[in-house]
Amino acid sequence: MIRVKDLPIDDRPREKLELKGPRALSDAELLAIILKSGKRNKSAIEVARDLINEYKSIKEIARKDFREIFNDFKGEGIGKTKAITLLAAIELGRRTTQLDPNNEEIQITEPKVVFELMNSKLANLTVEEFHIVILNRKNIVLKTELVTRGILDSSLVSPREIFKIAIDNRAASIILVHNHPSGNLEPSKEDIKVTEQFYQAGKILEIPVLDHIIIANNSYTSFLERNLVFK
Secondary structure, eight states: OOOGGGSOGGGOHHHHHHHHOGGGSOHHHHHHHHHOOOBTTBOHHHHHHHHHHHHSSHHHHHTSOHHHHHHHTTTTTOOHHHHHHHHHHHHHHHHHTSOOTTTSOOBOOSHHHHHHHHHHHHTTOSSOEEEEEEEOTTOBEEEEEEEEESSOOTTTSOHHHHHHHHHHTTOSEEEEEEEOTTSOOSOOHHHHHHHHHHHHHHHHHTOOEEEEEEEETTEEEETTTTTSSOO
């Protein structure tokens, strides 16, 4: 096995980070630190490069399940423990960019703020997730809540379920948010149907639904801005 300590100083990611800081390291070098070791005749950096070559980017690695990484690289320097450690490290990095209503007061003044709040949770998912953002009377975020995973369907997501969560958390209003893993921001007929159902239920219960945001490809569309349902 090629040992990292036998490499020139510039090829030793830990020493390079110590001397120059983390921003001086390439993606492969950062991954090599997480992996710690490689395999026979291949250093951790080389295994990390193979990983990036296979999946094209850190973003694509983040979309993988640890089992997929383990199966793709079984016998190639990445076992189950390393695959889990790798995804845990990427998830920590993702969370540092995420607005946290538990640690700071976030007031929703426009749809873009909802996007900034939710994008890091939804951007790289391979399945649809439907969330609600729970607001107080000043439109300050009290909580975000995952409601369902899977294709948004009026037969699977009921107003009763949504508004029970809202009432339990003393919501003054809510905003609907879900992602489109396909990358297409255009609302489907079912998206519009579900939104209309929740909008009307919110009127009756006096917990208004203020908007529905669809997130895809690090961008968003707002039903409110497009005058869809919210007119």
